[in-house]
Amino acid sequence: MAESEEDLTIPRAAMNKMIKEILPSIRVANDSRELILNCCTEFIHLISSEANEICNQQTKKTISPEHVLQALDKLGFGDFRQAAQEVMEDCKQVAAKRRRQSTRLEHLGIPEEELLRQQQELFAKAREEQAQAEQHEWQMMQFAAQMATQNPGQSASGSADDDEY
């Protein structure tokens, strides 16, 4: 499906997932989804243009997160700014924590060859477990298939999906 650059939207599946998380018990008509999708693109255009203008005013060549945050403020989406900033704070904390953890690992004094050997062991173990899990799953499928042929008339499908897409 050829799309011109202007028609680019965010992935429909991602949007559907978000809507489902926000409104778990409301159905959303297909044409409404289409509209929300286009609105998202328009929103991104709006924020980007504004951020770009702010960036130009500061005679910078790179659009920075601060430009985007200011754009949100200017366009009346100030509470988005706060929420976005909180998430950014969380990211920084996660990143900092990870950096501390990797430093701790270096200080344990385990030589690299030993670490490598341990890693190989873990991989081998994981492969084995995976093979076993697959084997088990195959057996379960066989078993289920057998049951189905013995009891025709039992339906395996779950309840009707109330999603509209």
Next chain:
Amino acid sequence: MPNPAEEHSEEFFEDSEDDAPVKLTQLPLARIKRIMKTALGEDSSVKLINKESMFVVAQATELFIAAIAQETAKITHTNKKKTMTMQHLITTIKESENFAFLEGTMHSTNGRIR
């Protein structure tokens, strides 16, 4: 045609100091970047967009979806309906000052579907 693997890898926000990616947004950053570039017009070839900025835009978009969905759900509820319709969305766009910028989008989407 974008490389799907590339689009997928940018879904994760990568910490520049250590390479392990952490998934922080449901929207692919590569896609966000392309949409942003479209909006920049002449500046699209001259400007660089910081990865963190794309992330902020992705976050803001998620918040936008939440806002418009929740606002519209109120109207659906008021109308005692279980399905959110185009009409409910149109009402939200017309009545909310924050969403006024969507009037044009509303009309062109309508035209495309009906």
